[in-house]
Amino acid sequence: MSAQAQSGPVAAPGGGVLLPPTPERLQQAFDHGIWYALSLWPALHVATANSWGGPESTDKRDWFAGAVSDLFSSRPDTDNEELEIFLLQIMQDEFDCNVEDESEVEVTRTILGLRKSLKGEAGDDRMAAFRELERRWKNRGQMKYQVDVIDNEAEEVDDEEWNGFDDDGDVDMTAAEEAVPNLVPAIKKEKVEPEVDDDGFTKVIGKKKR
Numbered sequence: 001m002s003a004q005a006q007s008g009p010v011a012a013p014g015g016g017v018l019l020p021p022t023p024e025r026l027q028q029a030f031d032h033g034i035w036y037a038l039s040l041w042p043a044l045h046v047a048t049a050n051s052w053g054g055p056e057s058t059d060k061r062d063w064f065a066g067a068v069s070d071l072f073s074s075r076p077d078t079d080n081e082e083l084e085i086f087l088l089q090i091m092q093d094e095f096d097c098n099v100e101d102e103s104e105v106e107v108t109r110t111i112l113g114l115r116k117s118l119k120g121e122a123g124d125d126r127m128a129a130f131r132e133l134e135r136r137w138k139n140r141g142q143m144k145y146q147v148d149v150i151d152n153e154a155e156e157v158d159d160e161e162w163n164g165f166d167d168d169g170d171v172d173m174t175a176a177e178e179a180v181p182n183l184v185p186a187i188k189k190e191k192v193e194p195e196v197d198d199d200g201f202t203k204v205i206g207k208k209k210r
Contacts, residue, residue, distance in 0.1 A: 021126055026118050029130040030072075033114040035065040036137040041107050047095040060094050068111065083108045 021029070038044055044061060047053065053060045071078055071086060078086075087104045091097055110133065116122050117129030 026126065029127060030115060030118055031065065031069050033118075033130045033133050034068045034111055035062070036133045037107055037110045037114070038065050038068070040110075040133075040137055040140060041103060043091065043097075043099045043101070043103055044095070047091065047097050052097050053095040057095070064090055064094070072115065080105075080108050080112060083111065 038061060044064070048057045048061050051057045067090065068083075068086070071083070075082075084104045087107060088099060091099050091104075113122070114129045114133060118126050120126050122129065
């Protein structure tokens with residue numbers, strides 16, 4: 001993310017001078033802010049908790065944040081509609097689910113608002129939106145959201161398996177404590193080499209479900 005020099009120092013809340021954040025700090029805040037925004041998305045949380053993206057669902061969520069950051073690096077003029085489509089496409093491709101509650105609109109608004117703030121277009125304190133997003137994630141608690149997510153696989157789930165909701169149907173966002181990861185490149189799938197038995201016949205290995 002490109003960063004422009006701030007016009008001048010900002011007064012800190014407790015007095016003194018708050019130095020402008022460096023370009024590196026702004027980029028880090030954007031990357032972490034994207035991760036916070038996605039982690040606060042109930043639809044993605046439920047999909048990750050239920051491993052709809054396979055055993056690597058948590059890694060895919062972290063990759064998801066990196067993919068959004070890369071999108072803005074390659075296409076800085078990405079607008080609301082383009083980002084919404086991008087979010088929905090990854091939910092379908094990587095987590096095999098359709099989101100029909102239009103919650104991607106709020107996630108998009110949050111990410112673009114964060115970007116605007118970090119660019120200095122929403123006030124003198126560029127880090128204000130990031131701190132607010134970080135505060136929301138730390139205090140996420142029991143999020144009261146109606147989630148309309150369709151699992152394309154339509155598989156039966158064991159009654160004992162936790163599905164991301166509490167007994168009242170609310171999304172439980174505090175099931176596991178997490179830390180913001182370093183954003184990493186997309187997960188590479190390892191090529192399975194054919195197995196040959198002692199008689200020279202190649203073993204046929206069925207394709208495993210993701």
